[in-house]
Amino acid sequence: MQVSMTVNGEEVTREIEGRLLLVHFLRDVLGLTGTHWGCDTSNCGTCVVWVDEKPVKSCTMLAAMAGGHEVRTVEGLAQNGELDPVQRGFMECHGLQCGFCTPGMMMTARALLNENPDPSPDEIREAISGQICRCTGYATIVRSVRWAAAYEADRAEAPAATTTGGAP
Amino acid sequence: MQVPAPFEYERATSVDHAIGLLERLGSSARLVAGGHSLLPMMKLRLANFEYLIDINDLHDELGYVEVRHDEIRIGALTRHRELLESDELAEAFPIFRDAEKVIADPVVRNWGTLGGSLCQADPSEDLSAVCTTVGARCVIRGRDGERVVSMTEFHRGPYETAVGDDEILTEIRFPVRGGGGSAFEKVERRAGDWAVVSAGAAVWLDADGRIADARVGLAAVGPNTTGLPEISAALTGRDPSEELYDEAGRLAAQGCRPDTDMRGSEEYKRHLAGELTKRALRRSVERARERG
Incomplete structure (x- = not known):
């Protein structure tokens, strides 16, 4: 299936499997490895990213569910080369x-x-x-x-x- | 790496659309809302579905807290965070805010929903105990319209509910009465964990300060949330007192059906059921008095 979302302000569209988790979409498909992947059970929180400005554990969200939404990762924290x-x-x-x-x-x-x-x-x-x-x-x-x-x-x-x- | 087995992903654009998809796909399909219970189970292959129907786009239709003078209605897609932050709900039934403060963690609460929690039907799930306590009824919609069931009818065992393959839980409703107070108490092993035991209480006082009605709901001490009508019977018409709370605590400890597991022994859980029932009742009465 095809999914489109905004990641750190940039529109991205990719062909993915429905079961792909958001954390793996970010890390493996987009190469944004700043988001870490830890316990896989929504306990440890190292995979937290924003979806529409609200933190979410991206190991427990399908990439497909983020379709049409705005995702922000740790790579998107710094603005214009200046650290947050x-x-x-x-x-x-x-x-x-x-x-x-x-x-x-x-x-x-x-x-x-x-x-x-x-x-x-x-x-x-x-x-x-x-x-x-x-x-x-x-x-x-x-x-x-x-x-x-x-x-x-x-x-x-x-x-x-x-x-x-x-x-x- | 834990990933669910392959499935087809569909997005519902309305409740009717979701029901139509469920009718067509039958038991091979499942609705996903927050997904914070379902996806972990699918990763572990404890649940397998060929289709997931994402209903998150229905938040406008199914995400609401409506506080009326005689009844409260909450949409099934209302998120934990919205329940926690609703001042109107906390004013009428503080038990919701008590519980939501200790359900999972703030990040999970951003996404998890009321309906998902109830439909998961985990024996340790706190909102189910809250809904039992407040006497909630569940609105289930299918092609032929709505039906409304009590919490006792809704839960049919661990991870089983009355919601059919082609139906969707849309709302819970419960009555608002004067003179009420409510509270929730939970013991967990660490912040954000499932309950070892949790207990909700709601008390309504009459003009003389006597108990007009009292309800208790427990989690994690039976196959589903445990309602204890014997406590209601024992408390109704009595003056609130420490002795009365003790009596209710004894009834809770005797009336529940805990199992020994990694979270604690049966004996310890019975102790907690009793103690938490007492504390929840005590706080409920205090709150009912404060509100006058």
Whole structure:
């Protein structure tokens, strides 16, 4: 069957099998290997991407179901060559060690900040509660998301100021 | 790599279209909504279908929470997140928000649906217990029109429901009465897991503060959600008290049918059924009083 969707702003059309999962469509058909594929049982959350701006576990969604929708992956987080504040936060606060859970964590974190620009540590923990990290113990992930929130708050206050530094 | 066995994928453009496809394809076809229960089962070959009919495009038709003065109607394609976020629903029946906070995780809740949860008929499924608690009736539509069944009639055993091969669950409905309070309690092994045991309660108080009606629904302690009419009988007409909650807890522990499995022993689950029933009733009464 044929499926068409928008991936990171680009229209793509491919011939696929009905049973192809979205995660494999992204990784194997489109070559977007930033989205990771882990437990295959919708528990670990490393495969989280957005469908119409809502995070979804792409190992538990058919590529066909995403047809006609807008998909965004971790490759689509940076804009115009500039890392998203969430990505910078993960760098600044050591939000990753092995990096396996990171794409899913960052997609969920970005979606959270879009809805709630100033989440508490508890709200961050709730948002990522369906995602597993075996390195960090989550503390630095929470800190990374807080860093991004503070950075964006600063930038909103002083839009004309330079965007280097400025975060806690 | 886990992938489902091959199948043909179709998209329904309306409820009638979905029913037409189901009629033509029979038991070889299955509806898929969120897919968060069905796809994992298909990956494990616990379920195999030649056709999957995607009904996600029917959200306009089947995704809604309608709170009327005497009845609430919820479309089968309403997503967990929508149930969680509905203030109107939480005001009338806080049991839904209680439950939705502990069903799976926020990402899964973005996609999973009420109808999918009920039709999956997993013995540990929390919304089924909620629906039993509130006395929900399920609207099932086929070519010849609608029929409405109780939760007891809806579930026919683990993973089996009253929905025929050529039918679709479209809605659940339950009555709104004055003086009500409700609550949901769950024990799980880790965040987002299936329940070891969960218990819902709904209580309606009369003008004198006595229990006019009380209902309890349990999950994970029987082949399907467990309604406990003996608790309703024991509580009706009585004044709420700790002793009364104890009595209800004893009835719940005795009346359920848990099995020992990886989530816990039969004895532990009976203990939980009793304790969670007490807590849910206590909180329901508090909420009914707060609302006056």
